Amino acid sequence: MLTTMTCRKFKRVGIRGINKLVLLVMTILTSFALMVALSVTKTSVTLDEIRQIRRQPLKVDENTLAYSHNLLNDISQTDSNNRSMQVLTGTILNGGRSTGRLKLKEIYNLVVHGNAYQEVSTNNKHEHERVKKLPQVIIVGVRKCGTRALINMLAMHPDIVRPLNEIHFFDFDDNYSKGLEWYRKQMPFSHKNQITIEKTPAYFTCKKTPERVQRMNSSVKIIVIVRQPTIRVVSDYIQGVVKHNNKDKPPFKDFAELVMDNGKVDQFYKPIQTSIYCVHLSRWQQYFNKSQFHIVDGDALITDPYKEIKLIERFLGVSDYYSPDNFYYNETKGYYCLRWGKESRCLGENKGRKSLYPNISEPLIARMNEFFGPYNEIFYNQTRHRFKWETIT
Known part of the structure; x- marks a missing residue:
């Protein structure tokens, strides 16, 4: 009797674990496929296209969703040429300063980190200042x-x-x-x-x-x-x-x-x-x-x-x-x-x-x-x- 109950409990835990693993794998594959498709078709998109994408509802946690709609209108120095870069705000790119195109990596950073030009980690001290x-x-x-x-x-x-x-x-x-x-x-x-x-x-x-x-x-x-x-x-x-x-x-x-x-x-x-x-x-x-x-x-x-x-x-x-x-x-x-x-x-x-x-x-x-x-x-x-x-x- 005890052995049967243990087996059933192990089966339930195993099934849950497999479901989570399958979901994780599907998420990774979908993201990878999207990035590959983008890299094949185009390596950049216009700001209007980004705005259209960002109008669609995102199934993400509250913090990520907030960042995707309300980002800082701020300036950061990030690249090797000391080029002035702006973050993508919830209103207009660079506070209206740019009409350029976002590269694939910048799109990824925007969707994942909420910032087109910098990778924002949860340990970034600036995140807690916002x-x-x-x-x-x-x-x-x-x-x-x-x-x-x-x-x-x-x-x-x-x-x-x-x-x-x-x-x-x-x-x-x-x-x-x-x-x-x-x-x-x-x-x-x-x-x-x-x-x-x-x-x-x-x-x-x-x-x-x-x-x-x-x-x-x-x-x-x-x-x-x-x-x-x-x-x-x-x-x-x-x-x-x-x-x-x-x-x-x-x-x-x-x-x-x-x-x-x-x-x-x-x-x-x-x-x-x-x-x-x-x-x-x-x-x-x-x-x-x-x-x-x-x-x-x-x-x-x-x-x-x-x-x-x-x-x-x-x-x-x-x-x-x-x-x-x-x-x-x-x-x-x-x-x-x-x-x-x-x-x-x-x-x-x-x-x-x-x-x-x-x-x-x-x-x-x-x-x-x-x-x-x-x-x-x-x-x-x-x-x-x-x-x-x-x-x-």
């Missing part, structure tokens, strides 16, 4: 004022990291109910001396957001980027047209029909409400000191990005990094692009939709400017800065 922190800075808006361009410029800085997407933690109740720990896990890994910045433009107009942000961190720094209110309304309208047309619906309403109601500017039209900046800012100033705000002139960011970005650099207290050489005017696109040495990066093709601008009459523009005038004066007093918004240039 942590996910709640954001110390939040770009809360304003929608259609250049928030994406701004975060792309800030992502150049080696002292700044940011998550891939807009998190919508404070304005979406479903996300907020998940708690601060969930919010923290959406942030990228960062070193001790790096600042984490999150951008969600919808925060600015959401009534419950300021109090929620204050509960998280009463000393958080807040960035608000604004543009001439009428221009912002037009840009908001254009995005609505684009989204509407993509859904194969009847023609979108004319601009004048939406912004005017019985001969007056319709203050209940949402894009109009968003451009009344003073109302929303007053709500935020109930929870935070004025010294915690930095207001970015979105129109100036278009015409002179270097000046605006240096002001933000000083507000954040990060190292002196940006230079005029980081920005150049692209005649074809009609706006400034970013540059690092021989590399450059511009915003997507969907930016600057001049062909979609509605035919707005001068009297309508004048009516809208007149409507926003009193609200702009209040905003000037709130921010202690007079913007050149009296006319559209």
Whole structure:
């Protein structure tokens, strides 16, 4: 009887061991086959291909998955030629610094170690220095004022990291109910001396957001980027047209029909409400000191990005990094692009939709400017800065 039970127990243990061994062998063979296939077909892939791969779910442990989506925007010296190499972040390669191709070994390091250019072992002391922190800075808006361009410029800085997407933690109740720990896990890994910045433009107009942000961190720094209110309304309208047309619906309403109601500017039209900046800012100033705000002139960011970005650099207290050489005017696109040495990066093709601008009459523009005038004066007093918004240039 005892011998029979021992044999059965040994058989169960043996079967489990064999199953584990088979699984391990299959994993190794699959990985080897993948590497061979890659080496036969191509020895490098483009960044877009990497991004497509990284959008697929990975069946890995939590730490590896976190690294694959939130890697440091950092610089390391690794090769024999002392060549400056960047890690692959959870947002863009080299913080937008490179348009090159990854070699096979670099792909392997990315998938296995979470770092395209260095093999990261569990004993690497730098791994333990990387942590996910709640954001110390939040770009809360304003929608259609250049928030994406701004975060792309800030992502150049080696002292700044940011998550891939807009998190919508404070304005979406479903996300907020998940708690601060969930919010923290959406942030990228960062070193001790790096600042984490999150951008969600919808925060600015959401009534419950300021109090929620204050509960998280009463000393958080807040960035608000604004543009001439009428221009912002037009840009908001254009995005609505684009989204509407993509859904194969009847023609979108004319601009004048939406912004005017019985001969007056319709203050209940949402894009109009968003451009009344003073109302929303007053709500935020109930929870935070004025010294915690930095207001970015979105129109100036278009015409002179270097000046605006240096002001933000000083507000954040990060190292002196940006230079005029980081920005150049692209005649074809009609706006400034970013540059690092021989590399450059511009915003997507969907930016600057001049062909979609509605035919707005001068009297309508004048009516809208007149409507926003009193609200702009209040905003000037709130921010202690007079913007050149009296006319559209």
